[in-house]
Amino acid sequence: MESDLSPISTSTAGNQKKWTLAAYKNMARKRLARKADINLKSIALKSWDIAPGETTHSPSAFFLPGQMDRVTGWEAKRFYPFEHPARTMQGLGDVEQGPTRGYLLKDVWMIDGALYKDNASLWLSLKPSMFPRITVDTEIDRAAVYCTQNGNTWFGTWLMEDCPTYSLACDEGVPVTTAPSARFPLFTQAPAYEDWFGMKPVRLHSAFFRELVLFDDLSNNRNRHLRYRAMGEKLLSHVKHEAHPGVFILRGGDGDLRFLRNELEVAEHLRKSRGFRVLDPLKTDVPTIVATCAGARTVVGVEGSQLVHGVNVLQPGGSLLALQPPNRFVSYYKFLTDRDRQNFGFVVGTPEGDGFKIDIQEVERTLDLFPS
Template sequence: MGTDISRFASSSALRRDRWTLAAYREVLRKRLGQQPGLELKSLAERSWDIAPGGSTVSPAAVFLPGQMERVTGWQEKEFFPYVHPGPTMQGGLTVTHGPTRGYLLKDVWLIDGALYKGKASQWLSLRQVSVPSVRVEHEVERAAIYCTHNGNSWFGTWLMEDCPTYALACNEGVPVTIAPSARYPLFTQAPAYEAWLGMQPLRLRTAFFRELVVFDDMSNNFSRYQRFRDMGHKLLAHVAHVPHPGVFILRGGDGELRMLRNELEVAEHLRKVHGFKVVNPLKMQVPDIVAACAGARVVMGVEGSQLVHGVNVLQPGGVVFTLQPPNRFVSYYKFLTDRDGQHFAFVVGSPEGEGFTISIDEVERTLDMLPG
């Protein structure tokens, strides 16, 4: 999915120095204790529905009796509802999915990972600059931002949420994302995924956009489902694959600590008994990872971003099976399986030291409960 930048900006317009104090005005406003700034989208010249919303009834997850009683904590982040996961796992909830929307703004500044217009701002990356830039080196006639703060923070969110929005951005302007920095480099596996997905974004740290399109693309409506499925088809087109029982994706000690102390034991059991493929994404290249995950009926592992390698190519009717730390139960993949016509199963571990352990017997009994 290449992008013809000339559709939206002449080559001479992409490099043109400008100067702005937009970031400093925002810093000063906060230090003076003034009212919170406006939401960037409130200053849009126009907005429109790109795709309609809808509603669905959530199915129940697959789990053994007594699992929810082990849960002592659940994730509190911007994109996880801070509620006990019990009702979500029981299913039967009517879930409303909003529309996908676009917003057109004019004369917007990008300064060190944040967008500024008038009294409005929006951070797209972690706040990492104590002295904001005043010199802006790039000017773009019409751009479309597809990246988000969460997507620039976590690999799984980038691949599951930001990358599907890239398709929308290509239809509206030059697709732009935040350029990596020394402190926050590009995700190691991002270039390989971008190549297979045909993504060619313009990476910038500072810019002036004469016109900028931003999106509301957080709802799990049919449009988002279809764009995510299209990504999976593109990845599968690069590898030979046949159906197989499942893949266990190791987490190890990467990312936020969720140390499954008997992770290798569980993975080896599944390999020997059920013919699962074991994937270590920290030691494998993207082509090998995708090839191993393609065709899997079950994608299993500690709940976390590493599972997205398998979820990307999991087909309708497949199963995401998470091994959940008792003190950090996350429901995120349940929302995706509900959307994508798949099943969600889990086992909650038992605390052990700074980590947790998972009962292989409970994994086996939960596998026996899976449909089909």
């Protein structure tokens, strides 16, 4: 995944800096002229298929009767599909996966985590700065941006979506991502994962790109599957491992609150009854995380980004059991396990105080549904 391209020039002399009002023009157009942004990819000079689309199969998830009746809310703002999860969990059958695509543009500005060209833009962070800079002192002949707004916001999305796109970026130019800031700091465990993946991105707040390549890389086609599995194999190459029953990955109070009130009780039960390992990724370094998860036949935990540590190295035929809050059901991992030929199951909790509770016997019975 390492890039050997380096056509980057950086200058600090005042008369060599490039000046632009691109960010302010964009703000003025939206506030004064009330014109919506034009998608940057729509004005590309060239677009092409990097990998073809295909038809894949989505089987039913593994779950007990009555589970869907407990769902009172689902994450419909940021995660497809934007509907009640019942249809997805019952199995979508044949699904058309789109191609992986590339887009070439010329003379593009990056200003404080956003890309601009003419009247088009693309946000790589959730919100632009209130007073964006007007000068840049970095110029790149040909770059490829692999990061996304969601990946810059959530650790799990960064690891599952942005990191697989990095290898595409290396094939097209200097692999570029946004630089961390006080508002959007670098994820604590990102440097260690990047080191084991062999990733050496260029991190920038602002720059001018003579040529820039962007990607559509959200389709779960075979090409994306192979890139993700290659990442997992790189992680496994760093640790000694053998098959074991499973790992329970604690969520605790990190990230968006999904407070499983009896999380430790469920984890300890699975440790005693099934020989599961229990992992707290917030208190553990990446080498220990990978070594603990490697070889697990089943990954269990509250639905959330922390599960990605186990999914990274989960093998085909392995299983993922997500413990879902009744008021925030997320289907995201189902699409990944379908793609990677793994089993997905879930248990929906019941509300209790400021969180939810999971029935341990329902966890046991759902685990028994998975193929042995």
